[in-house]
Amino acid sequence: MDISLSSFENIKTNGLKINYYFICKRKLWLFDRKITMEDKSDKILIGKILHQDSYKKEKNKEVIIDNLISIDIIDNINIREVKSSSKMEEADKIQILYYLYYLKQLGVVRKGIINYPKEKKREFIDLKPEDEIKIKDILIDIKNILSQNKPFPVINKPYCKKCAYFEFCYG
Template sequence: MPEITPTLLNYHFLCDRKVWLHAHGIRMEHTSEVVADGKFVHENSYPQRAQRYEELQLGPAKIDYYDAKNKVVHEIKRSNKAEEAHRWQVKYYLWLLEQAGIAGATGLLEYPALRRTETITLEADDRARLQLLLQEIDTLITLPQPPERVQKRICKGCSYYDFCWSE
């Protein structure tokens, strides 16, 4: 199975076409104001974070803010519009930590603009679901062509909108 990044897992909850395109090196995030805004929120919401927590590379994942002392992953998001995708991205980080021998870690999913934080844990059922999700993504990205586009509410804010919907 190719390395599946947390970004691909996140995208799987949003759009399988986006998963395929991203996995095949077709990246449109640099053209998106929404992505730029998200980076701004990530970099400026907690300016002292980079000094207090470490960046951790785990196989296909890079955790930006990991509190090793308390085993807490901090994940910052600009809005909660894709909340389920965000939760599973954090659960994937927790699973990858387990795979690396770091058991019992938790995650904090933080929405600074909403002043909301959610604690994320990895349950037994989540591990089985993650295995299924990773298999689905692996099958998807090995397809010879991207899945057909599907009109969804999220399309208009997607960085791939022009790519998918320009005729």
């Protein structure tokens, strides 16, 4: 689906929501309704500590754009994201593709790198034309999901136990 730049203004969203779209559409909806419990999650805490410790020497850390996307590190060539584990690799990849796409709408072209410091692993990401189409379709779908007046059902995945909404969903 092709959309204009003005349409992008209508469908652009928070980077975390792109990530949640792949993890769980119920989580996406709850987060959008400001039912936020993430600060209590050990996983998020570990992620925050990793951020602080792993890239102390990097410049241009944590760039927030339009209060929607928060890029861990940006330089003249790359943007980089730091993740605590590669278990949600597909969601991480789409999130950084979205950042690359978002920057491109602003006239800024970069490549992406995802760092998994605990696993000593890096993934290199390029924004291809097919990725741009995929991102646009996801943004439209997210807008549709968030316009629903109740959340999707629980998904019963093994990783629900590690989700900050576990008690909310199964309690």
